[in-house]
Amino acid sequence: MNERQKRASTKDVAKLAGVSLGSVSRVINKFDNVTPEVREKVERAMAALDYRLNHAAKTLRSRSSRTVGCMLTDITNPLYANLFRVFEDKFREAGYLVLLANSMNKGAWEIEILEMFRSRGMDGVLLAPSNERNPQVIAAVNQLDIPAVIVDRDISVQQDQVRFDHVRGIREAASALIAQGHRRIAIILSGVESRPMRRRLEGFRAAFAAHGILPVEELVVRLPSSTENAFARVDALLRSDQPPTAIFSLGTNVLGDVLSAIAARGLRVPQDVSVVSMGDPEFARSHVPAIATVSIDIDFAASESARLLLERMEGRVQGKPRRVLIATQFVPRDSCAEVPPSKTRKVSKTR
Amino acid sequence: MNERQKRASTKDVAKLAGVSLGSVSRVINKFDNVTPEVREKVERAMAALDYRLNHAAKTLRSRSSRTVGCMLTDITNPLYANLFRVFEDKFREAGYLVLLANSMNKGAWEIEILEMFRSRGMDGVLLAPSNERNPQVIAAVNQLDIPAVIVDRDISVQQDQVRFDHVRGIREAASALIAQGHRRIAIILSGVESRPMRRRLEGFRAAFAAHGILPVEELVVRLPSSTENAFARVDALLRSDQPPTAIFSLGTNVLGDVLSAIAARGLRVPQDVSVVSMGDPEFARSHVPAIATVSIDIDFAASESARLLLERMEGRVQGKPRRVLIATQFVPRDSCAEVPPSKTRKVSKTR
DNA sequence: TTGTAAGCGTTATCAG
DNA sequence: CTGATAACGCTTACAA
DSSP, rough: OOOOOOOOOOHHHHHTTTTHHHHHHHTTTTTTSHHHHHHHHHHHHHHTTOOOOHHHHHHHHTTTEEEEEEEETTTTHHHHHHHEEEEEEEHHHOOOOEEEEETTTOOOHHHHHHHHHHHTTSSSSEEEOOOOTTTHHHHHHHHSOEEEEEEEEOOOOOSEEEEHHHHHHHHHHHHHHHHHHHSSSEEEEEEESHHHHHHHHHHHHHHHHHTTOOOOGGGEESSSSSSSSOHHHHHHHHSSSSSEEEEEEEESSSHHHHHHHHHHHHHTTOOOOOOOOEOOOOHHHHHHSSEEEEEOOOOHHHHHHHHHHHHTTTTTTOOOOOEEEEOOEOOTTTOOOOHHHHHHHHHHOOO | OOOOOOOOOOOOOOOHHHHHHHHHHHHHHHHHHHHOHHHHHHHHHHHHOOOOOOHHHHHHHHHHOOOOEESSSSSSSSHHHHHHHHHHHHHHHTEEEEEEOOTTTTTHHHHHHHHHHHTTTTTEEEOSSSOTTHHHHHHHHHHHOEEEEEEOOOOOSSSEEEEEHHHHHHHHHHHHHHHOOOOOEEEEEESSSSHHHHHHHHHHHHHHHHTTTOOGGGGGGESSSSOOOOOOOHHHHHHSOOOOOOEEHHHSSSSHHHHHHHHHOOOOOOTEEEEEEESOOOOHHHHOOOEEEEEHHEEEEHHHHHHHHHHTTTSSSOSSEEEEEOOEEOOOHHHHHHHOOOHHHHHHOOO
């Protein structure tokens, strides 16, 4: 790095340009009431001194950091990574910076992060607290005195919220499978107990209920962490006496594991096992056979969150919390088919 | 959110506690020379007023933001997401916050981000500029007057650098395949032209050179973006008159596509096609057959970067730039096998 | 339109 | 060990 010579301040610029501090500030902030001559003198001086605005001073004085905080569970989850990127883009356009903090599912960290957001003077925050049932976390969220938006959580707080209608998409998908004769349907859920997991299971059960039957509880698999490998679990299901005839792959990175486990046992999709995935990645579309999915428009969730938050931050909206519910949709594809007759009989025998 | 009552300052705390401003500051910063009584009075007052440190004021006065910047191409790339997370952890331990900025491969943004880092008073920065050949970006990096570490770039600047020895791992892997009789080896590279891509190709060519032969240029596939789907490209290769007998899958998300394309054509790994992947994800290990990989210890790169940067920031190290080269290694697994005799003949005919 | 000066909330430097 | 006071670099009234 270069020798660290003292950075030029507005005062230095004013002196060199032969104008006052106020004029420099007006030029920096693009005020109208500045004569072209003054503006040019200031700009010349700024260039000559390689002047940079000191953001801390600006924040201190103007009481706005032009920064928003973004608290997620874990950015290595591609869903969150996408959410962040779109959110960052929207705010960049609006002249804000986004500060990312990963809570890694730890309640204590979530509280710490919220403290930090306050201390650092965030103008607004986006929150996806994983500990949505932790009273201390809820209290900390409620005590926030800055605009906030909560993403896809069942948490009862006085802030704007954006949620996915997970139930509907999964219900549609499960219904379709049931209509195709499937009864032994496995569902692989990943991540900690939280809204997405809960709602997906709810939709799953609702589909069975609508057909007057019950899901097979042994086929409900909860992976403790979203990084956990699903291969062994799926493999075990497939080895059992009564293997599933269809599998919901609802974790972030589990589709590959599921397909790999199916192939490893010499089974075929969809002839032996039907598969439904989540989030509609490119991979699912190009796979042969194409994998049916429950689509989740994470980009839309991100931009809606950004919109709600910006409206609050800019004072364009006040009053009671708003709720946005984003639809999810079943996208049927070749990976789902009728249950093979032999398997149907086998199942009917046991019921 | 709650009603926004004016936040308490150190002055308020001092008044309520009946001590001076200086004493409050000493308590906050955990100085030794404070009597227990004073400390307790201050702490009580802070609690009563729900006092929060104003970070902007602290930064302005102390000339340290206790924040480091992290400029990456795109956090949705899992490799970068992991890098960030480990980096963030290390700095959190040291009492710093990490500010993430995605440059999305845009040179103009990279320059803008560097400006922003300066303006916001970063104490240090980690950079992985995608435009490593862009003179303006290089100039901007060189002009930084804060400690910096560059990650895995071929860029000639006066800063500490951490790099992977991509060449070696790929060379080992390619040599192993060549030794198994493979000649038509495809290599799928993703992302923009940059060090990782360049070096991997270099290692690939080096292995052929060592055996006195040349790679088949038509089998070198460059995917323009790291999000681009590789299925169609691999499918096209496999359909050709002279399909590859082995495939290097060196992009971040391409392994799934490669396996899927192979399976879609009814081919088997490794009997028909050998496969080598990159980065050693869990998925590769549990897949049947297990996928050979060129391992890349991204966590180690992140912690080494953090170490180098912290040493500079804390002034423990001065002087000329340091270079860390991190080994990559070929991990052979079942996905690689001898070329089937029929295919060997086919190739030998054409040479 | 421009200049002047106060003050944002902290830390740092002195005396006491 | 504690208190008073001057910065830090900027914005923002208000006065000229």
